[in-house]
Amino acid sequence: MRITKIHFRNGYKRFHDLTIDLGEEPARIVALVGPNGCGKSSVLDGLLYHANAHQRIGKPQQRDPTYHSMKETNVSWQDIDIRFTEGSFNEVHNARSSAGRSNTIFSFRSPYRYNSTLKIKETRAVEKISLNSYGAGDASSLDAKMEDNYRRLYALYNSYLDENDIKPSEAKSKIIGELNRSIQNCVDLEISNLGNVEGDKGTLYFSKPDHPKDFEFNVLSSGEKEVVDLLLDLYLRKNDYNDSIFLIDEPELHINTAIQGNLLTEIDRLVGPDCQIWLTTHSIGFLRALQTKMYSQCQIIYFRPEYNLAAEPCVLTPMKVGAGTWRELFSVALDDMALLVSPKTIIYCEGRAEPGVGGRERGLDAQVFNNIFAESHPDAFFTSSGGNTEPDQRSAIALAVLSKVFPTVDILVLKDRDVGSGKYMDEKDRQIYLRTNSPNHRVLTRWEIENYLFDKDVLKAYCEGEGLTFSEEAYDKLVTNISDQNLKDYVQHIKNFCNIKSSINADVFKVELSKYISAEMPVFRELEKCIFDRQ
Incomplete structure (x- = not known):
């Protein structure tokens, strides 16, 4: 019972x-x-x-x-x-x-x-x-x-x-x-x-x-x-x-x-x-x-x-727990000492580096990745560290300090595929970047985080879970290349395809979408291989 x-x-x-x-x-x-x-x-x-x-x-x-x-x-x-x-x-x-x-x-x-x-x-x-x-x-x-x-x-x-x-x-x-x-x-x-x-x-x-x-x-x-x-x-x-x-x-x-x-x-x-x-x-x-x-x-x-x-x-409702949420839970018992409870893998990604109240993560990418991999990789913790070059700098400091205190912790750097300062970068360029940088570097296979969140499978799952009707035909007319297309500026279009009538903040909408990316989806497996297998 x-x-x-x-x-x-x-x-x-x-x-x-x-x-x-x-x-x-x-x-x-x-x-x-x-x-x-x-x-x-x-x-x-x-x-x-x-x-x-x-x-x-x-x-x-x-x-x-x-x-x-x-x-x-x-x-x-x-x-x-x-x-x-x-x-x-x-x-x-x-x-x-x-x-x-x-x-x-x-x-x-x-x-x-x-x-x-x-x-x-x-x-x-x-x-x-x-x-x-x-x-x-x-x-x-x-x-x-x-x-x-x-x-x-x-x-x-x-x-x-x-x-x-x-x-x-x-x-x-x-x-x-x-x-x-x-x-x-x-x-x-x-x-x-x-x-x-x-x-x-x-x-x-x-x-x-x-x-x-x-x-x-x-x-x-x-x-x-x-x-x-x-x-x-x-x-x-x-x-x-x-x-x-x-x-x-x-x-x-x-x-x-x-x-x-x-x-x-x-x-x-x-x-x-x-x-x-x-x-x-x-x-x-x-x-x-x-x-x-x-x-x-x-x-x-x-x-x-x-x-x-x-x-x-x-x-x-039951919280979806991962390394980030465990850190928050341990803070109940440890207060600031929760920082000493270290995950096995820390991934520095692009996004707003300044924490919110109580050390809360404010970077969109980190919030999204922590949601996606909370169940499959509970010992991985994503944290935002600023713009394009700042993840390199912050991860280098973390490697120098944490490797001595926690020698088993892996420090990774994850970047969008626009790593070339806005210049178009195809898969061949991405592989060259990986070969010429240290093994702890990762680059997304798709252009930005939105290209994963606005995947058709994700939007269908979101609409089904929220009781909304997904306009697939209108979506197909706009999204013609899910990997390479710049979709960041089309948030309102995507919300319209989901028939969302109420006002919802763009970042809040993206975070909610991330909760519907499941391990059975091809988009999940693509992200997982990219980040954890360096493919």
Whole structure:
């Protein structure tokens, strides 16, 4: 089961009218990324608020209107619409109610979690984990699940021991073996003993390679407690929450950066394959794991600082990530230190060199190329460096500096085919230029970037995606040589061929076109060979 779309209206939390649309094929992992106060946790709160209205989940505190709306309006759960791959929330809830599983739609972890101490004095029954009746009910409450989960683990071990003619060590290996594997992949630690409640040792005991004897849960560090607590909860939920939405709010708190990536790997391993994981984060460790290990199975919703979500309607969709956008995402965690997160290939191209607010790329060519190659070449980063001769100068400086700091980084120079200062340059001239310049130089096979963006396949895809009608006959009369023709001055004609009635800035139009260049198009393969294969 996966969420496809959420809609918040009527001023829920800090949202005037917000839609998060993951498309028809939502990913397994959805990461909500942004600075503090942008609304990440509010999204999870809204999901729980809607679910609680149907059936009580967790132990939510009684919240006054100021918690559910910054405007103190009378917000209802009906102002939140949740769509799943299986249909509406009502449809999913009703289908599960008949099987007594209506509480397993969501599994939630707040960022304020764990029992700081664990020592029980007596055994007692606890509610079924599928009832979801313990822990936090919103993102601001303490998620104290450890004691109940310890009782469940202890009961699971005793039941397995009673039902099977085996030694206690064999029962322990069966019950906590998989859990220990997850713990050891994150911290240098393993559960050595489940304790003995009747012997006044009602707690988990751990061992470390460099420690002479076993020790209690209570003496673990805050980070170790969080890792154990979170992984134990997921481990116990595997059977009852095998097609659920796991909501995990800032799981990186108190956890070392080096551990965070491994923790996300174990979260992914313990959560069933038919589930979806929603997590909020601004952690470099989690972002790095999403960039590398989880790249193919995640969608990232970026709450940009400039969004006015409190006053304007907004539709957020998964960002198309590449080296440039990863740099922007890492800036959430690193601020200016994000500059140290280096891509494998940096391509200097022509265009406006001065950055915008927050270091944003302002050059058209760089924006276009970063869009085109975001998925196929995520470690390549295009940056603008001025006019015809400036890419040479800036790339030479970059080679001299970065090659010493990051010896594995390739620095390339990419130029338009009008490299001859406006003089006509054919394919033979282009090949001569490549042979007589250093191997890091590239020249476009077509005249300029517009000759790729205004390709017929691209315009057809754009019109289809935007619900517009493409005038192919009129296009063919104007564009007679897509490789050599100077098309920069025909932007208005191209917009007319797409039947665009509204006003749209020329550069904005070109950037939007770049989003429709897919890897299946001949124009994409031509660009790719030109830039990355030097053909």
